[in-house]
Amino acid sequence: MVSMHDWLTAAERDRRAAGLVRRTDDRRHPGPSTLDLASNDYLSLSSDPRLRAAAARAVERYGAGAGASRVVTGTTPCHTELEHALSELTGQPAALVFSSGYTANIGVVTALGSPDTLLITDAHIHASLIDGARLSRSPVAICAHSDLDALARLLRDRTQERAIVVVESIYSVLGDAPDLRRTADLCAKHDAFLVVDEAHGIGVAGNGRGAVHAAGLAAAPHVAVTATLSKSLGSQGGAVLGSPLLREHLVNTARTFIFDTGLAPAAAASAAEACRIVTAEPDRVAEVHRLAAAIAEAAGVPVAPGAVQSIPADSPEQAVAAANRLSEQDILVGCFRPPSVPDGVSRLRLVARAGVDRSRAVHAAHLAAEWSRAASTV
Numbered sequence: 001m002v003s004m005h006d007w008l009t010a011a012e013r014d015r016r017a018a019g020l021v022r023r024t025d026d027r028r029h030p031g032p033s034t035l036d037l038a039s040n041d042y043l044s045l046s047s048d049p050r051l052r053a054a055a056a057r058a059v060e061r062y063g064a065g066a067g068a069s070r071v072v073t074g075t076t077p078c079h080t081e082l083e084h085a086l087s088e089l090t091g092q093p094a095a096l097v098f099s100s101g102y103t104a105n106i107g108v109v110t111a112l113g114s115p116d117t118l119l120i121t122d123a124h125i126h127a128s129l130i131d132g133a134r135l136s137r138s139p140v141a142i143c144a145h146s147d148l149d150a151l152a153r154l155l156r157d158r159t160q161e162r163a164i165v166v167v168e169s170i171y172s173v174l175g176d177a178p179d180l181r182r183t184a185d186l187c188a189k190h191d192a193f194l195v196v197d198e199a200h201g202i203g204v205a206g207n208g209r210g211a212v213h214a215a216g217l218a219a220a221p222h223v224a225v226t227a228t229l230s231k232s233l234g235s236q237g238g239a240v241l242g243s244p245l246l247r248e249h250l251v252n253t254a255r256t257f258i259f260d261t262g263l264a265p266a267a268a269a270s271a272a273e274a275c276r277i278v279t280a281e282p283d284r285v286a287e288v289h290r291l292a293a294a295i296a297e298a299a300g301v302p303v304a305p306g307a308v309q310s311i312p313a314d315s316p317e318q319a320v321a322a323a324n325r326l327s328e329q330d331i332l333v334g335c336f337r338p339p340s341v342p343d344g345v346s347r348l349r350l351v352a353r354a355g356v357d358r359s360r361a362v363h364a365a366h367l368a369a370e371w372s373r374a375a376s377t378v
Contacts, residue, residue: 011173020337025289030332033146035360037295038332043203045234045277046250051270055235058269066262070097071251074262082268083239085275090202090210091218092225092241096250096283099263101199104238106132107254107341108195108226109166113138118160120151124168124174124342126197129166145342145362145377146178155190163192167178169201169211173336173349175304175346177205180215184223194223201230204306210284219243232278235347237263284354291353298365299350309365313372319346322371331364348372 066074098104105128106122113136206214224242296303313319316337334349
């Protein structure tokens, strides 16, 4: 018999030995002089005065919290406005807002899954989708990353009545993107439903309207989109977008919607304002792509289709050392090591963000590429 205290102590020891200790350290919060290439605030809207003003107005009118589930008294005009703004931005007929992108992903996968539904997930999907798959009661098949031949075989050979395919429009660590048009065509051919996580696509791909819209799949009846409001839209929360029929189903069956307090009105109002800004100011999106290309060129890596530019490191130790040296230079970058990286390759992740100083970002990319290869010799 092992006490919980002893088990927790051993788990902490194992994490330290593996170099996998994470911290919630407010000292890493970017200061005024910090070059922040780690944040997912791609369009630099989280501090935009228009979002702050929208949030303040919502707090004054509706209070700090929603107060209840959306199906009780937690739906305010802010939520309705946000769902309309998201539909307008993405071209989707309907939207349903959740308290986070994590709960949106779990909600849609579990609400659509069943023992007679094959759930085919790309090998690189986010943890929230993996958790949703585990909770869905569906048999799960993990498809090799962006392998359309493997996907076709899984769809063709399935014995289940229904099938759901789950992918991301832009993957968060490597920054790569699937062929959504061909993926959707395969799903249509085999009567499968496609769920696309646009957490890193909304506000970045397709002039900000997302990769699904850019692929001509907006409003396709066999395609649903999930999104977070905490990246390009600079706020907090999540959403599922698709047909009105899908929205109705989720309102009545998605446990992470029904049994969760609604998104705070301030977050809903600020996200709606962000949707309008993305539409009205396309150069913000273009600036992200210009900076992404410059970062990739400076780092000597192929430019990725989204904001995330990924620099491989020779070892986990070199990735950590390089990130630490950059932090000492007041430069924040992401540092990913096994088991957090889907391909097992440690890497630094540099994020292109609107408003970031280009010359400093290029210099940081040079340093990141150099130190991720040479950190262990320093």
